């Protein structure tokens with residue numbers, strides 16, 4: 001069954017095009033800084049929002065029109081939905097997709113049954129991947145929806161829930177491996193707490209680390225060489241999520257001897273919920289060699305929760321691409337962890353949403369590359385830090401002087417040399433200049 005027969009394959013038509021079903025900026029084969037846009041951006045469609053979100057919210061029922069979906073949890077419906085998803089990926093020219101186990105396959109009456117269903121749907125996914133050439137960027141396990149996970153999964157107070165979660169991740173790793181997944185993601189789900197009066201935080205974090213070590217061991221055993229990623233988020237659903245931001249994740253990874261095995265999957269709306277910019281989180285991960293992948297979306301300035309909107313802001317995408325060009329995405333990609341609004345319920349809205357996101361990132365990439373080529377921002381940075389190239393700066397950076405030598409120098413000089421201007425307004429103007437230049 002074809003679901004999108006009235007929609008043409010989306011192609012690049014250039015910035016002058018007013019065709020809403022064409023790319024204006026995303027030109028997959030265009031080369032920027034030695035790589036094609038397709039190679040830089042590695043666009044990924046997420047299965048959960050695009051094929052499972054039904055538009056319901058705490059105040060109202062489902063709104064999405066998805067004529068191919070019979071609304072049941074049957075295996076047949078799951079397999080049919082998977083085929084439709086690949087039709088969508090191909091029409092959109094998206095090279096990757098990503099899923100949770102429970103997005104693609106419903107849960108059965110027992111773990112044995114659930115695993116059987118997952119295998120059956122994975123057969124279809126494999127067949128569709130081979131037919132279309134669309135690849136799996138990452139797989140993950142949903143360990144937050146089922147009520148068994150109400151206290152968390154690896155951090156649950158219930159040891160059998162930990163065991164169930166281990167079994168679930170074991171299976172999700174096997175399927176991700178079988179489908180050639182390039183990464184495996186851990187987003188904390190309900191790994192966190194609502195209240196410290198009833199929580200043994202130290203014990204829970206020890207358990208989480210144990211869980212990750214078990215995952216590494218099992219990946220080695222089955223020969224899965226994809227990159228493990230942790231996705232930081234500070235709150236929602238719990239009041240405090242343990243993986244709250246990039247810095248907290250990296251501290252945890254170091255403390256439990258996990259740093260060499262994990263990178264981070266940074267999500268825009270999670271960064272802003274943590275009180276950071278996306279650029280901050282990316283740069284922080286990048287400087288610690290931990291920038292793995294991104295979940296591309298945006299929140300709403302006036303709403304304090306994870307609204308998962310499609311990113312269309314050129315400034316945001318430029319900032320993201322400035323950092324991604326600096327550090328590079330290796331096994332990662334740009335995964336649209338974003339959903340159409342409840343009011344945008346027609347199937348064609350899924351295309352408008354992804355086209356908008358892909359175009360915004362493509363334009364952001366072009367702007368970021370142009371800014372880097374001109375070196376205007378870089379020269380402000382070079383000038384600002386120029387004193388560190390002096391003999392004194394070099395001695396401090398190389399560790400060849402301590403407090404006593406520095407005190408002697410300042411006692412002799414009496415005061416430090418004056419500092420230069422920070423040029424904040426100039427750098428903002430430089431970025432603005434490129435907005436209309438590209």
Ligand code: XUL
Nearest residue numbers: 140187231267295306337
């Ligand atoms: C939740 C979220 C997840 C992860 C995958 O906020 O972002 O969808 O990306 O579990």
Ligand code: CO
Nearest residue numbers: 231267295337
């Ligand atoms: Co996400």
